[in-house]
Amino acid sequence: MKGISKGFIYTAVFLGVCMNTYAGNKDRSGQAGAMELNINPWARSTGLFGMNTPNVYGIEAMKSNIAGLAVDSTSEVGLSIGDYLQGTNIKIADFAVAQKVGEGSVVGFNIMSMSFGQIPATNFFNPDGYGSYQPTFLNASLGFAKQFSAHINAGVQATFVSEQINNIGASGLAFDGGIQYVTGKRDNFHFGIALRNIGTNMRYTGTGFSINADQPESSPTFGVTAQYPSDKFEMPTSLNFGLAYDLYLDEHHLSTSDSLPKHRLTVLGDFQSNSFNNDYLGGGLEYSFRNMFMLRCAYRYESGIGNLTTTSTMYVGLAFGATLQYRMGGVKGHLLAFDYSFRPTQRPANGVHMFSIRYSR
Numbered sequence: 001m002k003g004i005s006k007g008f009i010y011t012a013v014f015l016g017v018c019m020n021t022y023a024g025n026k027d028r029s030g031q032a033g034a035m036e037l038n039i040n041p042w043a044r045s046t047g048l049f050g051m052n053t054p055n056v057y058g059i060e061a062m063k064s065n066i067a068g069l070a071v072d073s074t075s076e077v078g079l080s081i082g083d084y085l086q087g088t089n090i091k092i093a094d095f096a097v098a099q100k101v102g103e104g105s106v107v108g109f110n111i112m113s114m115s116f117g118q119i120p121a122t123n124f125f126n127p128d129g130y131g132s133y134q135p136t137f138l139n140a141s142l143g144f145a146k147q148f149s150a151h152i153n154a155g156v157q158a159t160f161v162s163e164q165i166n167n168i169g170a171s172g173l174a175f176d177g178g179i180q181y182v183t184g185k186r187d188n189f190h191f192g193i194a195l196r197n198i199g200t201n202m203r204y205t206g207t208g209f210s211i212n213a214d215q216p217e218s219s220p221t222f223g224v225t226a227q228y229p230s231d232k233f234e235m236p237t238s239l240n241f242g243l244a245y246d247l248y249l250d251e252h253h254l255s256t257s258d259s260l261p262k263h264r265l266t267v268l269g270d271f272q273s274n275s276f277n278n279d280y281l282g283g284g285l286e287y288s289f290r291n292m293f294m295l296r297c298a299y300r301y302e303s304g305i306g307n308l309t310t311t312s313t314m315y316v317g318l319a320f321g322a323t324l325q326y327r328m329g330g331v332k333g334h335l336l337a338f339d340y341s342f343r344p345t346q347r348p349a350n351g352v353h354m355f356s357i358r359y360s361r
Contacts, residue, residue, distance in 0.1 A: 031233065031234075031276055032233060032234050032236040032237075032276035032277075033163075033170070033233035033234070033235070033236075034139075034161050034163065034170075034172060034174070034199075034202060034233075034236065035236055036112075036139065036161075036163075037159065037161065037174060037197050037236055038236055038238070039063075039084070039112075039114075040060075040064060041080045041082055041092050041093075041094035041112055041354060041356075042059075042060035042063060042064075042078075042094070043080060043321055043323075043339035043341040043354040043356040044337075044339040044341070044356060044358075045060050045064055046319065046321065046341040046354050047296040047297070047319055047320055047321020047322070047323075047339070047340075047341035047342075048268065048284040048286065048296050048297075048298040048319065048321070049282055049284065049298045049299075049300040049343065050063070050064055051240075051269075051270035051272075051283070051284055051300065052065075052242070052244070052268060052270075053178075053193070053194050053240040053241070053242030053270055054180060054190035054191050054192035054242040054243055054268065054270075055068070055180075055190040055192070055242075055244045055268070056192075057071035057072065058071070058072075058074070058076050058098065059076050059077070059078045059097070059098050059108055059110065059358065060078070060096075060356075061108075061155075061178075062096060062108050062141050062143050062157060063094075063110070063112075064194065064240075065155075065178040065179075065192050065193075065194035065240065065242075066145055066155035066156060066157040066176050066178045066194070067145055067153050067154045067155045067179050067180040067192065068155075068178070069108050069143055069144075069145035070104060070105065070106045070145035070146050070153040070155060071147070071180070073103075073104050073147060074098070074106075074360045074361065075100050075360065075361055076096075076097070076098045076358060076359065076360035076361075077096070077097045077098075077358070077359050077360075078095070078096050078097075078357060078358040079093075079094070079356070079357050080092075080094040080095075080339075080354060080355065080356040080357075081355055081356075082353060082354040082355065084114070085314065085345060085349035085350075085351075085352060086350040086351050086352065087348065087349055087350045088116075088349055089116065089117035090115070090117070091114070091115045091117075092114055092354075093112070094111070094112040094113075095112075096109065096110040096111075097109050104146055104147035104148070104153075105144070105146045106145050106146075107142075107143070107144050108141075108142070108143045108144075108145070108157075109140070109141070109142055109143075110141040110143070111138070111139070111140045111141075112138070112139055112140075113136065113137065114137040115136060116134065116135045116136075117134065118132040118133075119132060119133055119134065121133050121166065133165070135163075135164065135165040135166070136163075136164050137162070137163050137164075138161075138162045138164075139159050139160065139161045139162070140159065140160045141157055141158065141160075142157065142158055142159075143155055143158075143176070144157070145178075150187075151181060151182055152179065152180070152181050152182075153179070153180050154177075154178065154179040154180075155177070156175070156176065157175065157176040157177075158173060158174070158175055158176075159173070159174045159175070159176070159197075159199075160172075160173055161199075161235075165208075166208060167207045167208040168205065168206035168207075168209060169204065169205065169206055170202045170203060170204045171202065172199055172200045172201070172202040173199050173200050174196075174197045174199030174235050175198050175199060176194065176195065176196045176198075177194070177195045178194040178195065179192065179193050179194075180192045184246075186248065186251075186261075188245060188246035188248070189244075189245055189246075190242075190245070190268075191242070191243055191244075192240070192241075192242045192244075193239070193240065193241055193242075194239070194240040194242075195237075195238075195239050196237070196238050196240070197235045197236050198235065198237055199234075199235040199237075200235075201232040201235075202232065202233055202234075202235070203229075203230055203231070203232040203233070204230040205229075205230070209228045209230060210227050210228075211228065234276070236274065236276055237276075238272055238274045239272070240271070240272045240273075241271045242270040242271075243268065243269050243270075244266055244268035244269075245266065245267050246264055246266050247264070247265045247266070248261035248263065249261070249263040249264070250262055250263050262290050263287075263288070263289060264286075264288040264291075265285065265286070265287050265288075266285065266286040266287075267283070267284075267285060268284050268285075268286075268298075269282070269283040270284075277302075277312040277313075278302040278304065278311070278313075279302065279303070280300050280302050281300070281301050282298060282299055282301055283298065284297060284298025284319075285297055285298070291325070292324070292325055292326060292327075293323070293324055294323040294325075295320075295321075295322050296320065296322070296323075297318050297319065297320040297321075298318065298320075299317075299318050300315065300319075308346070311346075314346050314349060315343050315345055315352075316344055316345065316346055317344040318344070319341065319342065319343040319344070320341070320342060321339065321340055321342070322340050323337060323338070323339045324337070324338050325337030333361075334360070334361040335358070335359065335360045335361070336359050337357070337358040337359075337360075338355075338356070338357055339354075339356040340353075340355055341353075341354045342354075
């Protein structure tokens with residue numbers, strides 16, 4: 001236990017030092033790019049505003065706290081789709097797979113894409129449009145996590161980021177690290193830290209920054225191509241601290257100490273320090289019946305959230321979600337799960353709906 005505590009303390013200190021190194025200035029709010037890295041596409045997590053840093057597990061941990069990928073050391077595959085900011089025609093699709101590769105070790109791959117529909121193309125000579133284009137954002141992650149003991153697991157991840165907008169594009173590489181610690185009579189106390197999106201700078205390049213013009217001072221006049229470079233931008237680095245506690249509501253009515261409780265209520269809290277946005281602070285609840293049916297809700301606060309001129313998020317109000325899952329073949333059988341979540345947003349958008357399906361064995 002002493003060794004576990006030491007490893008936990010060292011990891012927490014390491015992540016704290018990293019955050020101090022990469023933390024940004026809030027005066028630069030809105031100046032980071034690749035903000036899609038902050039979008040969590042998994043419905044089970046987004047029903048809690050993605051604040052399940054301490055107890056997230058499985059493939060969805062690759063979008064929250066990579067350490068959770070190693071929980072239970074299972075093999076899993078999942079698909080998630082969503083209508084992001086309903087009414088804007090923005091769609092999200094995410095596919096992930098995780099494979100156990102050794103005792104307590106799991107490797108995962110996640111790919112997420114965003115489409116924005118057909119956008120009219122205009123320029124100086126065609127202000128009413130001369131066609132359309134379709135931006136595409138894509139990021140692909142490769143992660144590894146390991147359970148070092150019954151109490152602690154940790155993981156690392158690398159994400160390739162690609163943004164293509166008509167005839168210009170940008171790419172970069174981001175890295176994540178995380179740790180989870182669990183203790184208690186029934187392993188019901190959870191603590192998690194996740195450092196996300198430490199990466200390379202990105203810069204848009206392409207023919208879209210070129211302008212063809214005549215050189216009037218030459219004789220005869222001939223055309224030249226001028227290239228206007230864009231400025232580079234940084235990744236949206238963040239650090240999450242989270243706590244969760246499982247309350248087994250029927251624990252005192254169990255026939256034996258080995259009996260499994262039917263009713264669980266999890267209380268969680270989370271703090272997220274953002275390099276380029278306001279910090280987030282929030283909490284949530286999740287109720288589970290026989291680990292087959294779950295309901296959850298959460299609220300996330302930031303400074304100035306009630307003021308349109310000071311808030312840096314579209315989200316307002318309570319997020320909520322539900323899960324229906326069934327384990328085929330008993331306690332150790334294959335698991336099939338369906339998840340849904342909704343997050344309310346400010347107008348003119350009409351909220352974010354996410355749907356996920358997961359299969360594990």
